[in-house]
Amino acid sequence: MMAGRIMSGRKIPRRLCASVAALGASLLLAACGQETEAEAPAPRPVRVVTVEKGQGGQPVTFTGQVQAQDEAALAFRVPGRMIERSAHVGDQVKAGQIVARLDPQNALNTLRSARAAVAAAESQLVTVANTFDRQERLLANGFTTQANHDAARTALQAAQSGLDDAEAQLKIAEDNVGYTDLVVDASGTVTARGAEPGEVVQAGQMILQIARKGGRDAVFDVPANILRAAPADLAITVALSDDPNVTATGRVREVAPQADPVTRTFRVRVGLDNPPEAMRLGSTVVGRGRIANDPVIEIPASALTAVNSEPAVWVVDPASQTVALRNVQVASFSPANVGVASGLTAGEVVVSAGVQALHPGQKVRLLGAGS
Numbered sequence: 405m406m407a408g409r410i411m412s413g414r415k416i417p418r419r420l421c422a423s424v425a426a427l428g429a430s431l432l433l434a435a436c437g438q439e440t441e442a443e444a445p446a447p448r449p450v451r452v453v454t455v456e457k458g459q460g461g462q463p464v465t466f467t468g469q470v471q472a473q474d475e476a477a478l479a480f481r482v483p484g485r486m487i488e489r490s491a492h493v494g495d496q497v498k499a500g501q502i503v504a505r506l507d508p509q510n511a512l513n514t515l516r517s518a519r520a521a522v523a524a525a526e527s528q529l530v531t532v533a534n535t536f537d538r539q540e541r542l543l544a545n546g547f548t549t550q551a552n553h554d555a556a557r558t559a560l561q562a563a564q565s566g567l568d569d570a571e572a573q574l575k576i577a578e579d580n581v582g583y584t585d586l587v588v589d590a591s592g593t594v595t596a597r598g599a600e601p602g603e604v605v606q607a608g609q610m611i612l613q614i615a616r617k618g619g620r621d622a623v624f625d626v627p628a629n630i631l632r633a634a635p636a637d638l639a640i641t642v643a644l645s646d647d648p649n650v651t652a653t654g655r656v657r658e659v660a661p662q663a664d665p666v667t668r669t670f671r672v673r674v675g676l677d678n679p680p681e682a683m684r685l686g687s688t689v690v691g692r693g694r695i696a697n698d699p700v701i702e703i704p705a706s707a708l709t710a711v712n713s714e715p716a717v718w719v720v721d722p723a724s725q726t727v728a729l730r731n732v733q734v735a736s737f738s739p740a741n742v743g744v745a746s747g748l749t750a751g752e753v754v755v756s757a758g759v760q761a762l763h764p765g766q767k768v769r770l771l772g773a774g775s
């Protein structure tokens with residue numbers, strides 16, 4: 405007890421106080437260093453792209469089919485019962501080939517009647533002509549009247565007109581006999597049929613649809629807004645839907661003047677340049693093109709974010725390796741790419757992946773830069 409009082413009454417040496425103070429300062433500095441290290445996290449790794457101006461315009465894609473540039477519907481010019489059709493869908497036909505026939509019996513009967521009418525008209529003309537010749541001689545000798553002579557002249561003119569009419573009817577009858585044969589006027593491929601043997605068909609009724617040899621078209625149904633934006637000489641790349649390696653190029657050859665009443669789209673025919681044989685008639689094709697020509701900056705769709713309900717991107721400062729949020733104006737959008745109308749310049753570095761976890765001024769570590 406006495407020893408404790410004696411010790412409590414003693415003064416603490418100055419060296420001991422200095423040591424304690426130095427130890428406390430060291431512990432305090434160590435704690436501050438730990439806090440500083442905690443407040444400075446490692447740069448966040450991000451993927452980036454270097455933006456460049458590419459081909460401008462909004463890409464458009466449509467699905468259509470291959471058709472012949474020139475198709476013709478073959479039909480009989482006279483009605484009747486079809487007794488034969490020798491061509492079928494898919495057959496190759498040649499110019500001058502007979503592909504269908506009507507029963508010619510009625511046409512042949514009409515032809516025989518017309519020939520008989522011509523023979524009767526010729527006989528009548530001979531009789532009337534002889535009568536007129538006699539009246540001519542009698543009038544010259546004063547043995548007949550002018551009235552009889554005029555009547556003979558009128559009868560002669562009527563007989564001549566009757567013969568002309570009979571000969572015209574004979575020509576019509578001969579043509580109608582020929583029209584009972586359906587003849588191909590140009591080589592091509594049969595794409596459709598409209599009647600079967602045994603049916604009674606009307607004049608002008610489609611019997612066979614012929615795709616004539618020559619060029620081929622890719623046919624698409626296009627909305628009006630795309631037509632308004634597309635240039636007049638728009639180049640189209642056409643590929644088979646089941647084999648994209650089979651391609652051809654072409655340009656718009658014909659645009660329907662009126663929209664389809666149901667779909668409100670316009671039928672557009674694209675003339676194909678040297679289409680490969682694999683692009684058969686009726687094949688399903690995909691056409692691609694661009695409806696504008698001004699160069700634009702394209703960035704991956706994953707790079708786009710938003711701030712204040714406006715589209716924006718994270719731009720990397722190459723000197724400080726920090727990011728800043730910048731608003732951009734979007735010109736076009738597709739599942740893969742975004743066309744930027746303004747807000748970026750060529751050569752700038754934009755974050756393409758990891759945009760959700762960034763904040764302004766944050767240091768980043770670049771994982772990849774490409775154009």
